[in-house]
Amino acid sequence: MNDRFYIIDDDKGIRRVLKNIIKQYDLGTVIGESDNGKDAIKDIKVLNPPIVLVDLLLPGVDGIGIVSEIKKMNIDTNFIMISQVTSKEIVSKAYTMGVEFFIHKPINVVEVISIINKVKEKLTMHEVINSFEQAFHSMSMLRDYKSNMKTQTVSERDRIKKVLSQLGILGEAGSNDLVEMILLIWEEDDTEKQRLLHQKLSELYKMLNKRYEDDHDASSNVGAIEQRIRRAINKALANIANMGIEDYGNEMFIRYSNTLFDFKEVRKQMDFARGKSNYGGKISVKKFIEGIIVELKSE
Incomplete structure (x- = not known):
């Protein structure tokens, strides 16, 4: 699966590291990036990336704010949050808003690969489930099958x-x-x-x-x-x-x-x-x- 990624971080170096990891380990394709929440929200609405890596602390709209806005638009995107913050309240709020996993700073290659693969496993499982549902609908058997x-x-x-x-x-x-x-x-x-x-x-x-x-x-x-x-x-x-x-x-x-x-x-x-x-x-x-x-x- 060639997944598409969008990266949001106000640190250019972090964005470069994440792009290199995704490319080097053949995890997918980076289709866009931004250093602020306002531009990121506009891009995500247009690009509709399956996976977004977003920094928690950003100028203007922070990471949780971005997640909240995108979820309100019913855009089917999976969020991985990047952060140095260890506050359980903030982490809990992020999970509540729809964040899938956390990647901790400083960036660790093994952790990035592991977390991304977990999200990809989830996407694969959803695709399999959706394909079953579509097949049953097309055969007009879904209602009987559920019974x-x-x-x-x-x-x-x-x-x-x-x-x-x-x-x-x-x-x-x-x-x-x-x-x-x-x-x-x-x-x-x-x-x-x-x-x-x-x-x-x-x-x-x-x-x-x-x-x-x-x-x-x-x-x-x-x-x-x-x-x-x-x-x-x-x-x-x-x-x-x-x-x-x-x-x-x-x-x-x-x-x-x-x-x-x-x-x-x-x-x-x-x-x-x-x-x-x-x-x-x-x-x-x-x-x-x-x-x-x-x-x-x-x-």
Whole structure:
């Protein structure tokens, strides 16, 4: 996907750094830039960029003001805010107004790439959902489709993918296995859900493999399924730990560090990432799956 970016920052050097990162790592195309909010709002109305990187502190209209104005115009733009500000009130206000993520100054290349890729994952997921909806509309089947169980399955599938996207593992091979395993459990009634959650993991892996055979006429090695799932969850643990290191008040860190993982293990992973320990945290596949099911029930 060749995404289009618009950059707003009154520091020419920052704009140049961001443009270079986007170009060097083939993240997309910068279609415009501005050093002030007034001109930026005019440009965004015309250019309609999918992703806007906007500085919080700007002369005239600040970053939050820009986001507010664009949202009022119902322009479908995803905002990434750039800031040195650490005030929780200001950060909370930015999220409320529609900011997707924060990039902290001074600019860190790894953080910029990571945040942009997360927003791109979200855009990709929305495109997939929209394409499904358009297909169902064109066949005059959307209303009937929503009335049966398949609609619920598609809906739950998207909600599971949203969580995995927030954890930064939607692109991992094991993410597909996780989605299918969670759906395998979720589709059952409450009594059967509890029974499956108390099954040995080896049995759940076998059931998932049989699901692949029955639904897709495809089989996978049970051991390979287990390894893919464990690698994906380990990646999620590392990502959550990094969120906590960058911002202990991060909404995703607070939400998932204790529901999908044992918080003590998250702390160990944080110490490992900081170089304070030779060992990272450990995962529990069962706790991770149970945590996402709890998330599905709570929404």
